[in-house]
Amino acid sequence: MRFLPLLPLLALPAWAVTTLSPAPTPTLFSSIIETKLQAIANVLKSPASYPQYTDRVQGIWQFFDPTTWTSGFFPATLYELDTRAKLCPSFKTQTDFLGLGRTWSQGEVPLETDSGLDHDVGFLSYPFMHELLVNPSNTSAQNAVIKFGNFLASRFDPIVGCTRSWNTADPTDFQVIIDNMMNLEVLFAAADLTGNQTLRDIAITHADTTMKNHFRPDWSTWHVVEYNSTTGAIIRKRTEQGFSDNSTWTRGQSWAVYGYANMFNRTRLTRYLDTARNAADLYLTRTPSSFIVPWDFDAPLPLMADTSASTIAATGLLLLADMEESLSPPNSTGAARWRTAAVNLLNAAAKLAWSPSWQSLLSNGTVNNPAANNLTGIVYGDYYFIKAGNVLLSEGFVRCP
Numbered sequence: 001m002r003f004l005p006l007l008p009l010l011a012l013p014a015w016a017v018t019t020l021s022p023a024p025t026p027t028l029f030s031s032i033i034e035t036k037l038q039a040i041a042n043v044l045k046s047p048a049s050y051p052q053y054t055d056r057v058q059g060i061w062q063f064f065d066p067t068t069w070t071s072g073f074f075p076a077t078l079y080e081l082d083t084r085a086k087l088c089p090s091f092k093t094q095t096d097f098l099g100l101g102r103t104w105s106q107g108e109v110p111l112e113t114d115s116g117l118d119h120d121v122g123f124l125s126y127p128f129m130h131e132l133l134v135n136p137s138n139t140s141a142q143n144a145v146i147k148f149g150n151f152l153a154s155r156f157d158p159i160v161g162c163t164r165s166w167n168t169a170d171p172t173d174f175q176v177i178i179d180n181m182m183n184l185e186v187l188f189a190a191a192d193l194t195g196n197q198t199l200r201d202i203a204i205t206h207a208d209t210t211m212k213n214h215f216r217p218d219w220s221t222w223h224v225v226e227y228n229s230t231t232g233a234i235i236r237k238r239t240e241q242g243f244s245d246n247s248t249w250t251r252g253q254s255w256a257v258y259g260y261a262n263m264f265n266r267t268r269l270t271r272y273l274d275t276a277r278n279a280a281d282l283y284l285t286r287t288p289s290s291f292i293v294p295w296d297f298d299a300p301l302p303l304m305a306d307t308s309a310s311t312i313a314a315t316g317l318l319l320l321a322d323m324e325e326s327l328s329p330p331n332s333t334g335a336a337r338w339r340t341a342a343v344n345l346l347n348a349a350a351k352l353a354w355s356p357s358w359q360s361l362l363s364n365g366t367v368n369n370p371a372a373n374n375l376t377g378i379v380y381g382d383y384y385f386i387k388a389g390n391v392l393l394s395e396g397f398v399r400c401p
């Protein structure tokens, strides 16, 4: 059973390495990763701002205000590199990535009480949740998670049965996006810290409503479901970032796989495991044999990739594999299937998009194609690339380089 927290596992002896086929690409553990991250992290912005995506020619990071939904990913990436240094004594870094992660988190602190934020407080809380893995008694990190969790809970509407994703001019127009599944983790984390079970119940209700209304009969997903908050009725189902209302936006499907695998981890309710499996099956059925996923599964050819969709799905599939192994008896066949697919996605993304001359690790990210933002590096694409590598290291599927 590989259902392990990252921290206690330090150097694994060589015999503990379990062979995966195909083998994960060494690019996942390239020393270029620490060099690039260190260079960006050493130049703290004042006032605080955070990398989100690069330009498409030279791969230079573009920086955004802390209120951008992606601002937690860069500090969380620095924490992941601290984890890597702890996993691998051979990771000979002179850089204090933990210190840098803590410093870069500071710019997010004012957001804890900023009610102008949308649902994305779950993503914003990543560095603080990671801090609690390092130092569970850090009260300022505890408070951040609790405040973000309560803020998300304040967006819950019992008539709709969801937390509101985006704010709208007409408050009865209640919009929920599939991405919101990823933000539910902060409700569980805050419930653990406070003992307030309401936070947990809200996450479960949101996941059940989304299971009912965001999935099509083939387990593909709509991006946006708009509810009427007065009646709870569905007004329409549509896309925002996908190719068309009825298409399957690939990153949305990645969030669905990951979000429901996480729901099963948190609740052990079989309906979430089934949903994660079905969403993953659809994902892999629609993935080309090259394992390079298009930005939307229904977009016309030639294929334009979204490597962030690959790394998110890969990390979600690694979690789903852990969930299969946590069953009794362990479902080793299922676990092997998801883990192999995850490695195939990571290897293909690295082969296509590993870009040593760019500031980001990967190119070929599609931020938002309808908004003409494609062919860039993306901070969350890189974050999940590193995180997936750490999962493979901590579970003994690869040796430290």
Ligand SMILES: *[C@@H]1O[C@H](CO)[C@@H](O)[C@H](O)[C@H]1NC(C)=O
Residues within 6 Å of the ligand: 102, 103, 105, 106, 127, 128, 131, 135, 138, 139, 140, 141
């Ligand atoms: C506690 O966590 C905060 C926020 O994550 C961080 O900035 C701070 O340095 C940490 N404090 C200690 C004593 O580790």
Ligand SMILES: *[C@@H]1O[C@H](CO)[C@@H](O)[C@H](O)[C@H]1NC(C)=O
Residues within 6 Å of the ligand: 149, 150, 153, 154, 196, 197, 198, 199
């Ligand atoms: C539990 O959380 C809910 C949602 O944030 C909140 O309304 C309620 O007041 C909390 N209960 C307690 C005892 O703090």
Ligand SMILES: *[C@@H]1O[C@H](CO)[C@@H](O)[C@H](O)[C@H]1NC(C)=O
Residues within 6 Å of the ligand: 170, 172, 173, 174, 228, 229, 230, 231, 235
């Ligand atoms: C929601 O329903 C109420 C009552 O029927 C109506 O007044 C309101 O315009 C509806 N809102 C939307 C966004 O359709």
Ligand SMILES: *[C@@H]1O[C@H](CO)[C@@H](O)[C@H](O)[C@H]1NC(C)=O
Residues within 6 Å of the ligand: 245, 246
């Ligand atoms: C989109 O899906 C809806 C609901 O499944 C269906 O009624 C509609 O005909 C579809 N539209 C297109 C253009 O395929």
Ligand SMILES: *[C@@H]1O[C@H](CO)[C@@H](O)[C@H](O)[C@H]1NC(C)=O
Residues within 6 Å of the ligand: 265, 266, 319
């Ligand atoms: C799974 O859930 C447990 C608590 O139920 C939590 O401690 C652990 O961090 C979760 N694992 C992952 C990979 O999120």
Ligand SMILES: *[C@@H]1O[C@H](CO)[C@@H](O)[C@H](O)[C@H]1NC(C)=O
Residues within 6 Å of the ligand: 292, 303, 304, 305, 352, 363, 364, 375
């Ligand atoms: C990857 O990015 C390069 C450079 O922007 C571009 O020429 C190529 O078409 C992209 N490939 C895919 C599959 O998206």
Ligand SMILES: *[C@@H]1O[C@H](CO)[C@@H](O)[C@H](O)[C@H]1NC(C)=O
Residues within 6 Å of the ligand: 277, 324, 331, 333, 334, 335, 337, 338
């Ligand atoms: C094991 O996982 C696979 C997913 O690949 C699933 O189809 C199968 O039903 C699972 N088996 C059991 C016994 O849970």
Ligand SMILES: *[C@@H]1O[C@H](CO)[C@@H](O)[C@H](O)[C@H]1NC(C)=O
Residues within 6 Å of the ligand: 304, 369, 372, 373, 374
């Ligand atoms: C990528 O974005 C550009 C605008 O920046 C747009 O002209 C182009 O059509 C997009 N590519 C695809 C394959 O949609």
